[in-house]
Amino acid sequence: MALSTCLVSPLRPALAALRWAAPGQRRGLSAQPGPVHTLNLRGIFPPLTTPFSATQEVDYTQLEGNLCRYASIPFRGACGGVCALANVLGAPLCQLDGLCHEGRWQEARDLQHRLIEPNLAVTRRFGIPGLKKAMEWFGYYGGPCRAPLAPLSSPQVEELRGIFSANGWL
Template identity: 35%
Template sequence: MRLVPSVFFRPFFRRFSHKANSNFDLRGVFVPIPTPYQANGNVDYDALAANFERWEKIPFKGYCVGGSNGEGPYLKAEEKLEMVSKVRSMIGKDRLLIAGTTCESTKLTCELSKAAADVGADGVLVMTPFYFKTRMTEDSMHDHFISVADACPAPVIVYNMVPVTGIDLSVQILKKMALHPNIKGVKDRDMGKLASLVIETKNLDFEVVAGSASYLLAAMLVGCSGGINGLAAVLGDPLCKMHELAVSGQWEKALTLQKQLVNIDLLLMQECGPAGLKVAMDLLGYRGGLCRLPLPQIGAEKINKIKSELKKAGFL
């Protein structure tokens, strides 16, 4: 029997149940979309629509709403659901839409994941709860993700984001989670773990994706399906081209592109964060806009460094 959504989420539910995309797979490049904000802190949907006019011309596999680069922790649950619904109307039916639905409790994660599926998400991306990280066990983490997968009508992707959570899920526990029919993949940043997960789950309906564009090619070389990469928001064309070349076995050509992307990815994703990514978007004709407070803007020195790196790589 279908669970009745809580009153908290009910205003954003459609009058019909969203059915998960039957072609759900992670073979390609996904954009974890940055959230543009107005000066008053509200989401700037006009800017978002302008960005999608460009993104939809690039052969992305799909998009992720409410992730780290989208400043997901700064969005209320209602805002995340509103974004999922609005983004679904901005993109083609052939594009997959993944919603970040991480909450600290299992109950809230289940509720938000179900609600996201009902307003248009084809899948959900869930990080490990981390507030009580020293109290967590692998068994408690396993039970958490299994509960979400049981409750959510859309596929679940496990997001093993150690720099944020301080919790590193082992290959063994991730393989155990992969046995669940509704846990379809994992996003990770560790190359050794990515390779091991590909080997350990090769006979399962489960895919492994890279969390950074700086090593996407290496990840594909060891068998990863693709990536959910923040750099795709500004340099989607070369990333998708690199993925296409790798899939067709043209590794040398793909390597040339990968070398162009490494330094700018490290600068934007690791050194500067969402504010730096938005600066790069503005420089390249997108509408990056402001970050939501308390996340600060970056200074002139970093802006000049981003300009320099984009020029050096041949993108500006």
């Protein structure tokens, strides 16, 4: 789902509630003479929950739809991401952010290309069990998977290890 195809209609009740809760900030004409006020949502960050499917897997289609709907709200100054990889490779992700702020775009691009496959592996390909296994490799405690999730099989562990190794992380 592209951001351009997002629908605003599911958000209208929420925006109406915000306008009702903050009548002095209503957009448009005021009943009283004076300046026109606008609804200023700067600095308000809405919570974004992770949706799960019936099989307890992350529902990436629904998550994308949620992100799409939130992108259409007039919030300003908000930033963020789905950062599962930060549980494993936090320092390189901070380095990537620093390179971007410094304008070192080629170095940032090279680093990001090394992060793409491991990120896809711990989000889409192997999910939470893959993330927990990768955390173990980097000295963190991910703990056992809770039901109904099962730990990775030996071939899956080797495939995940190959992805991290091929990109220079192991």
